[in-house]
Amino acid sequence: MRRAKDGDERALQALCERHAPRVERLAKRLLDDPEDARDAAQDALAKLCVKLGQFRGEAAFSTWLHRLTVNACRDVVDRRGACRLVPLEYDARVAPEPSPAREAELAELRAGLRAGLAELPADQARVLVLKDVLGYSFRQISDASGMPVGTAKCYAHRARAGMRELLEEGAVA
Structure with missing residues (x-):
């Protein structure tokens, strides 16, 4: 983690590969749609690469990464917002001919x-x-x-x- 934070590209890649399964599992647990979970996991890993320099070590790295993943999941939910709402339309089984x-x-x-x-x-x-x-x-x-x-x-x-x-x-x- 320290090498990655100091700019070692291979260390950063290894860090992402090591933690990707954990990030994906958490995203799948938080989001019901597998596509959304994949998007959130990719976003979280991208944020890891961009924000690693901001990690101060005050908490465990896994805790920091967990928060990044939760925030990425929240962002996906916010982005899809009203898109996922089920419209209140008539149900053809109930009213075959809507008036x-x-x-x-x-x-x-x-x-x-x-x-x-x-x-x-x-x-x-x-x-x-x-x-x-x-x-x-x-x-x-x-x-x-x-x-x-x-x-x-x-x-x-x-x-x-x-x-x-x-x-x-x-x-x-």
Whole structure:
């Protein structure tokens, strides 16, 4: 590690090769999509190469690399953002012939949900989407965001209560 930090290219390559399997396992554990996990692992290893000079040795190297990987996973989740949200569209098994009234109703509901999420504090909205839309566990949210599990649970509770209040008041839509 010291040789790599001092600019030895072969030592840096060996360091990346040695830690790549650990980084990939962590990314796969944090992200449900294998493609996203591969992207995050590559990002983390790229950051390792770029930011190795910033490693001060105050923590174990593996702890520092773990944080780089978690941050890379969070960046991937942030980048894909709304792309992974399942749109609220009619289900052909339930309503084989959608009516214009139903389509308008669903469009209004989608708009209300988007507006409600925009009204919530960003951290609460992010936890709500990760938990209730993407199906992440609180442990996965904690690992990806760096926040304690209890904080993630609290944010989810507050976000749900806030959305409920906004939707009931008709403040959004």
